[in-house]
Amino acid sequence: MSAVPRGLAARPGPPAPDFQLKAKGTGLLPKSLTLAAVAIIALMLAVILANILIGGREVLSVDFLTHPPEQGMQAGGIFPAIFGTVALVLLMTIAVVPIGVLTAVYLHEYTRPDSKITRLIRIAISNLAGVPSIVFGLFGLGFFIGFVGGGLDAVFHGGAPGPVWGQPAIVWAAATLALLTLPVVIISTEEALRTIPGELKDASYALGATKLQTIRRIILPQAMPGILTGGILAVSRGAGEVAPIMFTGAAYYLPYLPTRLNDQFMELGYHIYVMATQSPDIEATKPILYGTVLVLLVLTFVLNFTAIIIRSRLRARRPNA
């Protein structure tokens, strides 16, 4: 090529290496190992789903979803458990979303990220996420029912014949679940807050907006998909938990639906547990058990899937990225 300037072509190249580079393998082994791991997971999920679908397919019907259990749970439907689950997670959401979002806003907007107090709070949150759910159940029993409920009774219902608030109730179960799912909401909201460009906040401040106005008008609307995702993940986690509600409000069987905050309630996960362990005739309840598991699975899958869709929309919508 004549493009090489004269004089350059004659110069020596880099010195030859005085070492030998080792030839590497084809990388087939790591690939097959990782693929095997994935296959195991996929297979497990497929087996679980197939098993439940086959076992529960016969009982699944509109009547099953809309009728209460009959004959010691060997017949009838699971409507009270579905109703109880929905009511429970609704109450839980009302408690967990505001507290979780405010915590995340405090951590992200009002503290320095490297300060001691922030690090301490973060450690507390991850520890909260690691506490076994049965411990939450016992804590709910001791704190919400014993301390808060008992305290309310002592102050407001001194003359009542029995406990009014100091007993297992849907409100205490929801509060316990809210505590359990708090880290999910906090982490998800913080993740959303982190994606908000600082330039947007600067622009808001430069127009004379206060911090509160900036949070309300710019930051929270931008973080809304993340908050929604956190809420949905919390609901899907909460809907599947049994241990925290066992002592705090779930009932074995109730002839009525919960209508007040201090009513007990039936719940899908607990209903499954009860049917599998305490039913007078476990073999006879098996089809209904399968059907209930199927309903619970579909419910949590749908919720998780919604969260995934919202999250991907959030990614697509982000400005300049």
Add this chain to the structure above:
Amino acid sequence: MPEDTPPTADNRPRPTPPALPDGEPARPGMADPLRAPQVRFARPSEPEGETACKITVDHQNFFYGHHQALFDINLQIAEKRVTALIGPSGCGKSTFLRTLNRMNDTIPGTRMEGTVRLGGLDIYRDIADLSTLRTRVGMVFQKSNPFPKSVFDNVAYGLRVNGVTDRQIVAASVEDALRRSFLWDEVKDKLDQSAYMLSGGQQQRLCIARALAVRPEVLLMDEPASALDPISTTKIEDLIGDLRDNYTIVIVTHNMQQAARISDYTAFFYEGRLIEYGPTRRIFTKPSLKRTEDYVTGRFG
């Protein structure tokens, strides 16, 4: 400090630094002031004693934690004129700009000494309400940063957060601000569309309109055209040329020719110090310091 910027401070109307007599021959031996031969200056000569002093900065030191970013800055900024801040990266010009509307307050660990006066009021002591200060001193950033809202809501934002709720007043102010920023004809049919639908240059002019909507007296611009293509840059410069009669504009720029084209006064910063300050024409054609000359002629920086 050059003799033509006396470090006095009050809100009395005060003659701005006198300009060089027009047509004074360039110093012998001085090279072409800019590499490009045809430099167009904003105003061929600044009439003497016509403008008042809008912002007065006295003995200003600024710190990020223990790092001192500004050293004893004394500067007066002329009302209804364009003042350009030039200097190499990290020289403190953006930091200085952000002290004028207290945007540095949002960065934890920063500290300022000295005074910055707007009119006669010390903005760090007399104007306790940051919202009031920032509606009087607007700001446009380097990267256009419209809110993820509609074009209309972007411009209306400053009004709404400052308590203007009357729909007709808001609508009229939005239109006025968009017209002032030459954007009205381009966006009047898409006021409800997301601001992200606009081009980069339009987004930056939208940010200028957004700043203008709250009727500021001073407009701070931090390299407003550095991320834009030449045509959009020209539009921004034309816009600044149009706004100069009504607003006090302080603009940070890396582009020497832009500073020469659009500004009346130029301040040269270097390593946190104000090296030289005066009428743009003089800074570019006859700087009194060698370092300024080296910078504006492109020999360093």
